[in-house]
Amino acid sequence: MNLFPFAVKALQAVKCSLIDPLKHLSGWNKGDPCVSNWTGVFCIDTTVKDGYLHVQELRLLDMNLSGSLAPELGLLSQLQILDFMWNELTGTIPKEIGKIASLILLLLNGNKLSGSLPDELGYLWNLTRFQIDQNQLSGPIPKSFANLLSVKHIHFNNNSLSGEIPSEFSKLSNLLHMLLDNNNFSGRLPPEFSSLSKLRILQLDNNDFGGSEIPATYGSLSTLVKLSLRNCSLQGGVPDFSGIANLSYLDLSRNHLTGPIPSQKLSHNITTIKLSHNNRNGSIPMSFSDLPSLQKLSLESNLLAGSVPSSLWRTMSLTTSNRRILDLRNNSLSNILGDFDPPANVTLRLENNPICKNSTIKNIGRFCSYEDGGIEIPExxxxxxQKMICPAQECPxxxxxxxxxxxxxxxxxxxxxxxxxxxxxxxxxxxxxxxxxxxxxxxxxxxxxxxxxxxxxxxxxxxxxxxxxxxxxxxxxxxxxxxxxxxxxxxxxxxxxxxxxxxxxxxxxxxxxxxxxxxxxxNSIITKGILAAIVIGAIATVVSIAAIVLLLITRCSSFHHTPSSRKNMSTRISVKINDVRSFTIKELVLATGNFNSSSQVGQGGYGKVYKGILPDNMIVAIKRAEEGSLQGQREFLTEIELLSRLHHRNLVSLVGYCDEEEEQMLVYEFMPNGTLRDWLSDKARGTLSFSMRLRIALGSAKGILYLHTEADPPIFHRDIKASNILLDSNLTAKVADFGLSRLAPLQDDEGIPKYVSTIVKGTPGYLDPEYFLTHKLTDKSDVYSLGVVFLELLTGMQPIMHGKNIVREVNMAHESGNMFSIIDSRMGSYPSDCVERFVGLALSCCHDKTEKRPSMLDVVRELENILKLMPECTPHHHHATISESTASAFSSKLESSSSSASYVTRDPFVSSSISGSDLSSGVIPSITPR
CATH class of the missing domain: 3.30.70.150 (RuBisCO large subunit, N-terminal domain)
Structure with missing residues (x-):
């Protein structure tokens, strides 16, 4: 009698190219039903009942599995735990899962599942934890989910779900944590949620509730510990939260809330209050002073007036680990109420308040003059x-x-x-x-x-x-x-x-x-081979009247998952490259938690990019080549050797590489402040002043100038864009994605390389028009692309958006005298004369004709000149206009002093797409940053 159809169906449910559940059988380990190594955790727990094999637990956690979930999963009628977290699964969630009434945990987060949520999942009466976060799911939440009366945790965040949040969720009387942030929900905030008597965390950030108010009934959520409604397009006032005894975290920032901040007595447990980027007026409530656990009070970018109470920091009990941030920037605060003596552990931000001009307050300047409006670096x-000083022989x-x-x-x-x-x-x-x-x-x-x-x-x-x-x-x-x-x-x-x-x-x-x-x-777990089989089988024999069941459960006990399915090379080339480390696969596996999908920060044409932590605690970005991007080993090492010679403060530095077992990986310094594109987007983590934008422009230009003139051989970047300009912890610009594709140059009559003939590569919106037509790449192609980046810095627009081209739009605004109408308002006040020169430079860089663009050297010089003028410029931008003659005169001046490639005297070296644009703290480019 064959007893394993359910088990086989279950394993066929993961249609993975690496799994053939019928070909590999091995012995049953009667102990731990879980098996794991650095590939992940695999568990199958089973029982035999009525002569049949019943799967109760199926876990394939972080196993790098691809493929889809099949309807046969619904056959596992006794399943209690279904855990496929942190894999590469695609396709939709089968509605047949709704047939598994015994299911307690449904954990599908960290995959690439898409499509809508099946109504049938509302039949899972016993479900307590429902996690589908960090996928690509869309559509509304079915109202049938209100039948999940046992559920305690709903984690649907970081998807593309839309429609209204069902008010029927108010029936989920056991719900503790509801995370629906980073979706596309709209409509109203359901006031019915006030009946959720056990709700502890409600997190709905980054949705669009289109003018909805925060229901006053939310003040009666007496068990609430965290309420986060950041960037939800909310309006109106703030409910009275004084009755919530354990409220610890309140974030209502980046909405359209109006009126004074109510003087309500919040919980003594509160650590965080964020009301920034609203339209709150009135004064800072004195009730904020008596909050002993407060770590962060963010009231910046409102309409607050009056005095700053010194009691905000005077009552603080300080220890070495305590920290308090009081961010009051961009208001109308004019004075200090009490003694002005913030202790060292308190960071007070007062920029862009009238109080900064009050010369009677001693040392006020140091709270008003952060360099470029200094950005707070996250803890x-x-x-x-703690590192110990011990004899070296104590540890292997x-x-x-x-x-x-x-x-x-x-x-x-x-x-x-x-x-x-x-x-x-x-x-x-x-x-x-x-x-x-x-x-x-x-x-x-x-x-x-x-x-x-x-x-x-x-x-x-x-x-x-x-x-x-x-x-x-x-x-x-x-x-x-x-x-x-x-x-x-x-x-x-x-x-x-x-x-x-x-x-x-x-x-x-x-x-x-x-x-x-x-x-x-x-040694005692799986260490060799690729994950090739996961199988459960059972055979039963009935003897006489008494049924004697002989269960033989088989599964793979000796599989190994190397980082890829590539064959080992038969020969290796030994080489030592100065200033660059050679890493083993084992080191990089350890640094990334086995290339865990949660460590992935980007993906490009070369492969995936992971954030890793080396044994010396250095944070790095690791680019891992996919099989289609692999080069011959000699060519790979030759290019590493070339990259190792590139050193400039405005280039992302190569730390090392890995070249073994047919893995080719590049290890770069990690850029904690992400890409310039991140900072210019509508959901940016902060704002950049005009001065900061100028410095970023100058740093980028200097990095590219180094590639053009100092690299040996010279390098044409070919894909300059805002997402290839990264920002370090000090917001210093560093150019990425350069230098790993040597192309044969064409030469003029004197043997001097003038341009590179190549198939067109690059990013739409940044491409040099002449390069696109002629396939002739010069240093001026990079100048054009950088000019587009300059226009992004000035306007905050994307190069192509809603069918509009940024170069054309800025030219039209410039010619009509309306240039300042499209300047990015988020950079605050700026000197119009300096902006005028910057616009002139950007438009000159973006000239259709190659010969009329400035050289990169001239770009650097002009940016330096603009920065020198900054203290002398007058910030009267509202009524200023840019004269057409200014831009034309500057363009003419640059034309006379530049030539297409006059300083390129060696073989140019043009980058492809493998070295750096994803080396930042972000997310996969195809997913909206969270």
């Missing part, structure tokens, strides 16, 4: 684990063993379990004051001593979400045991994958990103 740590010389930071026995060396972990919606703005509290919570959750837990690094991500790399160490053992035994590993892994941690609203919902087993832990 993060890549060295939060590899990455698998290290001294345990908090061990009661000094210089105790052990091998940690490495875990990627993320808090999806924490109720605080700064982590350091709560780090120890979090470690206590974690140690209790996994039944370890707090000394066994180290937070190796943490970083804030968009959301805001808090990502961290954990290390769990074994306890000191006098028998010289330096690793966890197999049962400990099994128990800890089970705790992390079971979602049975004690509930915590302050730290919010969590997610396991990876569970990395390397070094000494790899």
């Amino acid at each position: 993060n740590s890549t060295n939060s684990t 010389d590899d990455y698998y063993f290290e001294n345990v930071p908090a061990s009661p026995v000094s210089c105790y060396c052990a091998s940690p379990l490495r875990i990627g972990y993320r808090l999806k919606s924490p109720s605080f703005s700064y982590f350091l004051p709560y780090m120890n509290k979090f470690k206590i919570y974690l140690s209790q959750s996994v039944n370890l001593n707090i000394s066994q837990i180290a937070i190796d690094s943490f970083i804030w991500e968009e959301g805001p979400r808090l990502r961290m790399n954990l290390k769990l160490f074994p306890l000191y053992d006098h028998r010289d045991k330096h690793i966890f035994n197999a049962s400990d590993v099994q128990r800890i892994r089970s705790q992390f994958t079971s979602w049975k941690f004690p509930p915590t609203d302050f730290f919010g919902p969590y997610e396991l990103l990876n569970f990395t087993l390397l070094g000494p832990y790899s």
Whole structure:
């Protein structure tokens, strides 16, 4: 009797090219139903009942699986846990999943699923956790989901869901966390949500509720810990939240809220109040002074007037880890109420307030004159684990063993379990004051001593979400045991994958990103080959009257997932390149949590880009070539050697490379402030003043000038655009995506290279018109593309938007005398004379004729001249106009002093698309940044 049709159907449900469930059978491990290595976690838990095999748990977590989910999943009628998190699954969610009435956990987040949500999922009466976040799902939420009466967690954030949020959700009486942020919801905020008597977190940021008001009934959500309604197009006033005893986080920023800020007594637990970028008037309430846990008060960009109460910082209890940000910029505040003596742990921002002109207030200038309106850099740590000074011989010389930071026995060396972990919606703005509290919570959750837990690094991500790399160490053992035994590993892994941690609203919902087993832990788990088979089979024999069931459950116990399916090279070339590190695959696997999809920050023609943390805690961006982008090894190393010679403060630096097992990866410095395009978008994290934009323009031009004139051989970039200009922690511009495709040059009669003939590559909107027609690439092609970037800096527009071309639009505005009508209002006041010269420069760069554009050297000189004029310029932009003669005169001056490639005397070297544009903290370009 064949008992495995259900199991086979279940495994066929993942239609992955790497899986053939019928060809590979192996023995059953009677212990842990989970198997894992650095490829991810695979669990299948089964029982036999009535002569049939029943699958109760199916987990394929972070296994790099592609393909789609098939309707046969609905046959698993006894399934309780369906977990396909952090894979590459595409297609739609099968409606047949709605037939699995026993399902408790449905975890599909971190894939590429698309289409609409099936109504049938509303039949999952026993579902407690419903996670489909970070996919590409669209359409409305079915009203049938109001039948999920057991559900406690709804995580639908970071999709493209639309329509109204169903008011019927008010029936979900057990709901604790509702995360619907970063979608396309519209309509009203349902006032009926006030009946959700257990709701702790409501996060709806970045939707468009089109003028809806915040229902006054939300003030009666007495169990609420976090309310986040950022950038939702809300209007009206703010409800009275004084009755919410445990409210810790309130974000109503970037809306159209009006009226005075109510003087209500908020919870003493509150850490964060964000009311910035609204139309609030009146004064700063004195009630904000008596908030002992407050970390961040953001009131910038409102219409507030009156005095700043010094009690905002005077009552603060300071320790070394405490931090308080008071952001009051861009208001009409005129005085200080009380003594003006903010302590060192308080950051006070007062720029663009009348108070900054009050010379009677001592030292007011240092709170009003941040360089370029200084941008606050988010708190993060890549060295939060205390390093110990111990004899070198105490630990083996590899990455698998290290001294345990908090061990009661000094210089105790052990091998940690490495875990990627993320808090999806924490109720605080700064982590350091709560780090120890979090470690206590974690140690209790996994039944370890707090000394066994180290937070190796943490970083804030968009959301805001808090990502961290954990290390769990074994306890000191006098028998010289330096690793966890197999049962400990099994128990800890089970705790992390079971979602049975004690509930915590302050730290919010969590997610396991990876569970990395390397070094000494790899011996007893799967380490070789590609994930080739996942199979369950069963055979039963009925003997006489008594049914004796002989179950043979088979599954693969010796598979290995190398980072790709490529064959090993038969020969290797050994080479040492100065100033560039050669990494092993193992090092980069460890740095990225096995190239976990949550680490992916971009994707281009070359391959995917991941953020990684090296053993020395350096944060890097790792570009991993796909098979179609692989070169011959000698060519790859030759180009690495060339890139290693490029050093300029305005170029993204190459840190190292990996070239083994037919993997070709490039490791670059990581740019924490993302791309220039990110900062110019409508959902930008902050604003750039005119002075900052000029400096970014100058830095970009200097980087490209270096490529044109100092690189050996010279390099034409060929794909200059705002998303290829990255910003470091100081907002210094660095050019990326240059230098990995040598092209044969054409030469003039004297043998001097003049241009490169090539198929047209680049990005629409930035392409040199003559290059597009003639396929002749010169240094002036780069000048044109940079000119388009300058126009983006001036207007905030994209090169092509709604069928309109930025060069044409700016030229028309310039010729009609209406140039200032399309200048980006977000950069605040600016000197009109300086803007006039910058516009002239940008339009000259974008001239249709190559010979009429300035050289890159002239571009750099003109930008330097504009910056020198800045202190002398008068900020009277509202009535200023740009004279056509100014732009024409400047263009003529540049034409007379430049030539197409006069300084290019060596073989030009033109970039393709592999070296840097995705080296920033962002998301996959095809997905709207969150």
